[in-house]
Amino acid sequence: MTSKHDEKWYNKKISRRDMLKLTGAGVAGVAIGATGLGGVMKAMGQDVFEVVADDSTTENKVNFYGTHQSGIATPVQKHIYFASLNVLFTSKAELQALLQKWTPLMVRLMNGELMVDHATNVRVPTGDTGEASGLDASNLTITVGVGPSLFSKLNMKQLQPKALKDLPHFPKDQLQENLTGGDLCIQACADDPQVAFHAVRNLVRAASGLVEIHWSQAGFNSFPANEGTPRNLFAFKDGTGNPLVTDKKAMNEIVWVQDGWLKNGTYLVARPIQMHLETWDRTSLKDQEATFGRHRESGAPIGKTDEFADFDIEEKDLEGKYIIPETSHVHLAVKSGAKMLRRSFSYASGVLSKTGTHDAGLLFISFQQDPAQFIAVQNSLGRLDKMNEYITHRGSAVFACFPGVEKGSYLGEALFNSL
Ligand SMILES: C=CC1=C(C)c2cc3[nH]c(cc4nc(cc5[nH]c(cc1n2)c(C)c5CCC(=O)O)C(CCC(=O)O)=C4C)c(C)c3C=C
Numbered sequence: 472m473t474s475k476h477d478e479k480w481y482n483k484k485i486s487r488r489d490m491l492k493l494t495g496a497g498v499a500g501v502a503i504g505a506t507g508l509g510g511v512m513k514a515m516g517q518d519v520f521e522v523v524a525d526d527s528t529t530e531n532k533v534n535f536y537g538t539h540q541s542g543i544a545t546p547v548q549k550h551i552y553f554a555s556l557n558v559l560f561t562s563k564a565e566l567q568a569l570l571q572k573w574t575p576l577m578v579r580l581m582n583g584e585l586m587v588d589h590a591t592n593v594r595v596p597t598g599d600t601g602e603a604s605g606l607d608a609s610n611l612t613i614t615v616g617v618g619p620s621l622f623s624k625l626n627m628k629q630l631q632p633k634a635l636k637d638l639p640h641f642p643k644d645q646l647q648e649n650l651t652g653g654d655l656c657i658q659a660c661a662d663d664p665q666v667a668f669h670a671v672r673n674l675v676r677a678a679s680g681l682v683e684i685h686w687s688q689a690g691f692n693s694f695p696a697n698e699g700t701p702r703n704l705f706a707f708k709d710g711t712g713n714p715l716v717t718d719k720k721a722m723n724e725i726v727w728v729q730d731g732w733l734k735n736g737t738y739l740v741a742r743p744i745q746m747h748l749e750t751w752d753r754t755s756l757k758d759q760e761a762t763f764g765r766h767r768e769s770g771a772p773i774g775k776t777d778e779f780a781d782f783d784i785e786e787k788d789l790e791g792k793y794i795i796p797e798t799s800h801v802h803l804a805v806k807s808g809a810k811m812l813r814r815s816f817s818y819a820s821g822v823l824s825k826t827g828t829h830d831a832g833l834l835f836i837s838f839q840q841d842p843a844q845f846i847a848v849q850n851s852l853g854r855l856d857k858m859n860e861y862i863t864h865r866g867s868a869v870f871a872c873f874p875g876v877e878k879g880s881y882l883g884e885a886l887f888n889s890l
C-alpha cells in the first residue's frame with residue numbers, strides 16, 4: 472500500500488528546466504504547465520500509472536487484484552449502484568489513459584480510502600467528495616465493462632469481441648432509451664449504499680469531461696440472519712439455482728471467457744425489470760408458486776421441502792400434469808438448457824405518476840461467457856413465462872467486463888496489448 476503521506480514521484484510537479492533535461496529539445500510542444508512526470512513519460516510513449524496495493528489490514532475488504540474482477544464471483548453485498556456511461560472522447564489512447572487513471576483509484580476506494588489522502592488547499596474543491604469519510608470499505612467491489620457502442624465510437628471495431636453486440640429485441644420488451652445501452656459500465660456493490668454511490672460518483676468525477684452518465688440504478692438485497700438466499704420483491708428466494716461460484720469447472724464453463732483479450736473476463740447483462748407489485752399482491756399463493764415453480768416460504772421446487780433439492784422439469788403427477796408447471800419461470804429457464812450466474816438487486820424508486828403504482832422491480836444482472844446464454848434463456852421464457860403477467864422489461868444493456876488486474880498492471884491492459 473502507498474503510505475498516506477507519500478507523494479507519488481510521478482505525480483510531482485516538475486520544473487520546466489527539469490523537464491527539458493528529461494525530454495530533450497526534440498519534445499518541444501509538450502504541455503508543461505500542470506502536468507507531472509507521468510504525463511511527460513506518457514508523451515514519450517511510456518506507460519506510467521500509479522500502483523496502489525490492496526491493504527490487507529482493512530476490515531470488510533474485498534481484494535482488487537486477482538485473475539477476475541471483483542463483484543462477479545465475490546459474495547453478493549446488500550447494495551448496488553450501477554451506472555451506464557457514455558464516453559465523450561473518440562480515441563483508444565484516451566480510453567487507455569482513463570482506465571490507467573481509474574485503476575489506482577478503484578484500489579483506494581476498495582481499501583476504504585478516500586480518492587486523495589487529505590485536502591491540502593482549502594481554496595479549491597476537495598479531491599474526494601467526502602461522503603464516505605468515516606465509513607469502512609463495506610466490502611465494496613467495483614466492476615467495469617465496455618459496451619458494443621464503444622468500439623465504433625473509438626474506431627476500434629477490430630478489437631470488438633464477436634459476441635459483444637446489442638441484445639436483440641424480445642417480444643414483450645418495452646424498453647426505454649434512458650435505461651438502455653451504454654459505452655461503459657461501473658457496477659459498484661457494497662454493504663453500505665453510500666459507499667457504493669460514493670465510488671461511482673468519484674470515478675465519474677475523476678473522468679469529468681470524458682464521460683457522462685447515461686443511466687443509473689440503485690438496488691438492494693436483504694439477507695436472512697442465517698445468511699441464506701435473499702428474497703426479491705415478489706417474496707421468493709432469488710438465486711437458488713445459481714452455479715456455485717466456488718466450483719471452478721462450472722465457472723469456467725458458464726461465466727469466464729476462455730480466450731482472446733477478454734480471457735478471464737465475462738459478459739454482464741443488465742435489465743431493469745419493473746415488477747407490478749399491486750397485481751402480484753392480488754394473486755393467490757397457489758398461483759404465485761405456480762408462476763415460479765417453487766414454494767414461496769422454503770424456496771424448494773414444488774413438491775419438495777428443501778430449497779436446494781434436485782428436481783426434474785419432465786416429472787409428471789398421477790394425472791399426467793407437470794409437477795413444475797410447464798409455463799412456470801423455472802421450468803422454462805431450465806428447459807432452455809443454458810446457464811448463467813445471476814447477481815440481481817431489487818429496486819424501489821418511488822411512484823409512477825401515470826398509474827400511482829410502485830416504481831419497483833429487479834435490476835436483473837447476469838454474468839455469462841457469452842451473451843447467447845442470456846438470449847437462449849430469455850427466448851425460452853418468451854411469451855410463455857407465467858411471470859410475464861407481473862413484469863415489464865424496461866431497460867437492457869450488455870457489457871464485456873475486463874479480466875482481473877495483476878498488481879503493476881491496469882484495468883483492460885490485455886485489450887491494449889492485443890493489437
Ligand atoms: C433471461 C434470464 C432471466 C430473467 C430475465 C429473469 C427474470 C426474473 N427472475 C425472477 C425470479 C426468479 N428467477 C428464478 C430462477 C431463474 N431465473 C433465471 C433466468 C432469468 N430470470 C434462471 C436461469 C433461473 C434458474 C433456473 C434453474 O436453473 O433453477 C427464481 C427461482 C429461484 C432461483 O433459482 O433463483 C426466481 C424466484 C424475477 C423476479 C425476474 C424478473 C423480475
Ligand SMILES: [Fe+2]
Nearest residue numbers: 800801804813
Ligand atoms: Fe429468474
